[in-house]
Amino acid sequence: MSKPLIFALSKGRILEETLPLLADAGIEPAEPLDKSRKLLFDTNLDNVKLVVIRAVDVPTYVQLGAADLGVAGRDVLLEHGVDGLYEPLDLRISRCRLMTAGIEGQAPGRARRRVATKFVNVARRYYAEQGIQAEVIKLYGAMELAPLMNLADEIVDIVDTGNTLRANGMAPRELIADITTRLVVNKASMTMQHERLMPLIEQLRHAVEVRNPDASAVG
Numbered sequence: 001m002s003k004p005l006i007f008a009l010s011k012g013r014i015l016e017e018t019l020p021l022l023a024d025a026g027i028e029p030a031e032p033l034d035k036s037r038k039l040l041f042d043t044n045l046d047n048v049k050l051v052v053i054r055a056v057d058v059p060t061y062v063q064l065g066a067a068d069l070g071v072a073g074r075d076v077l078l079e080h081g082v083d084g085l086y087e088p089l090d091l092r093i094s095r096c097r098l099m100t101a102g103i104e105g106q107a108p109g110r111a112r113r114r115v116a117t118k119f120v121n122v123a124r125r126y127y128a129e130q131g132i133q134a135e136v137i138k139l140y141g142a143m144e145l146a147p148l149m150n151l152a153d154e155i156v157d158i159v160d161t162g163n164t165l166r167a168n169g170m171a172p173r174e175l176i177a178d179i180t181t182r183l184v185v186n187k188a189s190m191t192m193q194h195e196r197l198m199p200l201i202e203q204l205r206h207a208v209e210v211r212n213p214d215a216s217a218v219g
């Protein structure tokens, strides 16, 4: 039998919204994903296996061909870069915004802004485009704490409801990018496995149209 297609899923909040789309597209894990310590799962399809990994690792797996396709937030893709990847489909799930934010009622201040974020590449690019001098400080979580502790003047982070910012006396400032979750495909796999990948992508496209119709589409 031919080598199975490896489909890399982001664990965490994206996974919950991904599984119903996969089911609609005819792909079901052979066992519950959250009931074991396993990371590699069989599916109802002989030639498709799932790996469930940290969201930030999905682009690496797919780019280097360890997985043929994957599911990743646009924030993660903007940060990682998309060399070697196709992005054929917006899954329209886990919608949020990548924004700058600071202490409520406080102007950004100082000529060289200190910015705390886990999105260091996105932040450097954004401030350079704005012509703003920025010292970007890498953090791995709880970015909202940094301005309160005088570690930074501003943060770059995901905003959805704004509750996390509000709860910490902060407010959103500028929008950097609207974010949704994307399907990504390894470029070599797209060529070599075209006949196996295309039906899968089309089934997912249909599942997205049914489950998550684009509210902004006309007609």
Ligand SMILES: Nc1ncnc2c1ncn2[C@@H]1O[C@H](COP(=O)(O)OP(=O)(O)OP(=O)(O)O)[C@@H](O)[C@H]1O
Residues within 6 Å of the ligand: 010, 011, 012, 013, 014, 054, 055, 056, 072, 073, 074, 075, 076, 094, 095, 096, 158, 159, 160, 161, 179, 180, 181
């Ligand atoms: N509050 C949110 N609302 C909607 N989507 C979000 C929100 N926060 C994050 N996301 C999206 O979901 C993705 C994964 O978020 P999640 O919080 O599960 O992972 P994480 O905290 O980045 O990962 P890890 O737990 O591995 O550190 C993000 O990359 C982003 O695209």
Ligand SMILES: O=P(O)(O)OC[C@H]1O[C@H](OP(=O)(O)OP(=O)(O)O)[C@H](O)[C@@H]1O
Residues within 6 Å of the ligand: 141, 142, 157, 158, 159, 160, 161, 162, 163, 164, 165
């Ligand atoms: O605007 P809100 O609706 O409050 O959402 C924004 C928060 O959601 C994410 O964190 P998450 O809840 O995933 O926790 P994390 O820090 O573990 O990523 C993100 O990092 C923000 O902190």
